[in-house]
Amino acid sequence: MRIRPTELGLKGLMLLAALEVAFLAASYSNLFFLLIAFCCVLGGLGLLWAIGNVRPVRVQIAAVPLAAADAPRTLQLVLQAGRGTRFDLDLEIVVQGIAVELGHVPLAAGTSTLSVQLRGLPRGVQRVQHLGVTSRFPFGFFRVRRDLLVDAEIVTHPGPARAPGGARQAMALAARFAATGSSTSSVAGLRPFRSGDSTSDVHWKASARRGAPIVKERELERGGGLEIVLDRRCSTARLEEALSIAASAVLAARESERPLRLLSQDSVLEWSRGRRDDQAMLRWLAAASTLPASAPNPPAGAAGCVHLPGGPPAEGDDA
């Protein structure tokens, strides 16, 4: 818990000091003493009540939706005010050492769910270090802050490509999804159930035979899906652009319900309709970073796959 006097508190303190000096300079007077005692009690109780206003507050982050870089998102918070009513609560989260303001709760009683707007963050998977609750209530003499530990991460996937080339490529990929026909894909074989698989893909007969859940593995239908090979051995700027194009492709695939496979060094990610872990690909894109030139090649894609970053290597690329 951190306690600091506010500007009003400092001014009040100076006034009290001046009154104290006058009190000691003049001969004793009961009313003088009474008024100084009133000031001290007001300040003292103000501090105790400010601490009491913040201490019982518990806040949990109920849901953190994914959002593109620099785009705002709405967080769901569960605020428990404890017994009684709490006033004037400022909420902020500290993400990677940076405090981000969440909002102001003028009055809280019992348990309530709040929707607060979180301003845009840069791409990445950010761990929330703690959530700060600050209050100046009741008298505004002190600012009391309490940091609450919360277990949450904020995933900010790449935003839409901004460079003209990247934007064009992203639009081309989106158009490719739109131009394709049926979204259904044919079954290529069977494999064991993996976390995130849709229950509609479970092959019940095979599961019954083998005694473990087995799902149907689908093959990207010709023209119905897309395969992206992302080579991360490039400069940061090119990677960012490539990630933006890939993110656009992922969002377009989700929108048009087309299957998508993303291949990169050490990673093969798939998305198809019905998969429950549809956010895994965006999370991977949010966390992706460049690799040195000595890193192995990405897996080879099927014919017609899209290679990213596209175009000739720029100056500064590792490859």
Place this chain on the structure above:
Amino acid sequence: MPECLFPLLFVLTLLDLGFVEATAVVSGSELVPLWLLAAASPWLRRLQRYWLYRCFWNLGVLVVFALLVRHATTTGLLHMLEDGLLLAVLCQVHLLNNIGERQRPDLIFFNSFLVAFVTSFFAADLVWSLLFVAHSFVLVPTLQVYALARREPQLARDLLRAVLRDSVPRTVAVGCVTALVFVVWPRDFHRDGWLGEAMALGRDFEAGLAEQIRIDHEQPTLLSDALVMQIRPASGRAEQVPSHWRATAFSIFDGATWLPQDSGSFGSRLSTDDPWRGRRDGSWQRTAAPAGGVLQVRLHDLDTKRLLCPLQSTVIRLGNGEGLLLDAKSYGVLAFLRLEDAPLSWIDYTVALGGPPAPVPPSPGARAHLLSLPGNGLPGVVQDLAARLRAQLPADADAERIARASCDWLREHRRYQLPGGPGFARNIGEFLLGSGAGHCEYFATALALLLRLQDVPCRLVGGYLAHEWDAQSGALVVRARDAHAWVEAMLPDGVWITLDATPPSDVFGNRRDESSWWGSVRTNLESLWSDVVMFDGKKRLRWLQALGDLPEALAARPFGVLMGLGGAIGVLCLWRRRRQSLPAIVELQRAVRATGLALQRGETPRELLARAAAAADVDPRRLQGLREAAQRHEARRYAPPAARP
């Protein structure tokens, strides 16, 4: 400044004006413009967006400021104080009228508290204490609203109501803890302070002679219960007995000491009163004929050396006068000389009352004597005050009106306190300035000086105040602690009138007006406040002892304690239940009550609304209020959290 804060700051400013008004240092007419400007501030501040108006306003404030500073530095101390208080409230009104949206109201808070603080030195009476309680109940929620409105400039009505409700227990808690600190905190009640002497007003008065009334000593007074006399009215009615019983009159004041009127030689006695004349039957009589009742007096304290009697006595007859020699003093009292072998332990005598004493036209010498002022001058504050009081009366006001106006002013605006305690004035200047309290001698001296400065001849009278009625013996009992001082003023035709400037509630211990509930409450409040102002080490010890004995006292009354605890738990439960009610439900219930209907068992708010709409006798405005409350109730209870208002 958030707009929602303005009403609270407005009330704070009005209370500040009330504080200054309560001091009576600033005349009411000077405060009227400020009252008007403060009252009009909700409208006037809207004009602040016009450049020309701002120029006009600021110029006006600057001019008034300059005039007040000039007046304060070129006139006496009393005016300086008056101007200082005017400046303080002028600043407050100016701030209230000019604070903008982007400005902080910090200065208004501090200035408001300072006004309350400074005025406490000059009007530490019940009115000030009540104003301060009101001030606290406004200051605390104002600070709370300010803390909240920092982020929410437009507070919703519900939120504002919740904050105001929250402020009440906090204010009470602040008051209770302050009271506890005041009682428990150990301190030196007689500390002079670093600048104690330097800050004292000039000590113009030095010690005088023996047989005198000295007003510059601060020794604690012992309030003895020793019996002085008993007065038994023939009619058996206490109302028949005059309250002021004279012993000595003092006419010469040297700045610190009052000397008796007959301190000169026998031949130089002044002819100021209807003289006592001895008769053959041993009684003493004056010109005025008996017209009132007869009082039987038994004087127990023979050290008074006076046969105490009221101003309107006409006949005194001794019951056991053996061994006594009587001497009629010029101021209308019979002094006695007791022979050494006189076997007396008390003196019985009867006093016949008449109408007003017969007038004795004053000689120019006597008049000059009764108008004389100390040769070493008077503090400026006395002269300023006398001039101001005189200015408040018409030019042709007669002596009696002048005398009564000054007497009333002192009675209403100055505090009574026995010497020796904290807050007691160190001299007559501090008393008249209002920064210290005084006892009856201060009140009488102040009145006498004010009257002489306004050309009204007068003298100070020492004696006793008869007010303790003993129903068992059917007599008024006068004790040593009833010793008192007051003033007698001589009117132009030679008639004396009694003027007692000491507040009656302070001297008539058991004659207070307790007949009405307000009188009783006021008496108790005054007594409580008097305890606060005159709190000292002895009272602190007594309070601490009472606090220490509290567990024992509670244990002695188990039934009462149980009843109290039960009541407190009941109130707490009700309070908790009320707190647990959702604001939407509370608001709905309030709206239902306003329509005069009652929510029936199993009835939904919508059904109730329909019933209210069908009823012919429901006020349309209240129906609309109910409709809005029902809608808010639904929105708050059933809408998803994100959509709740």
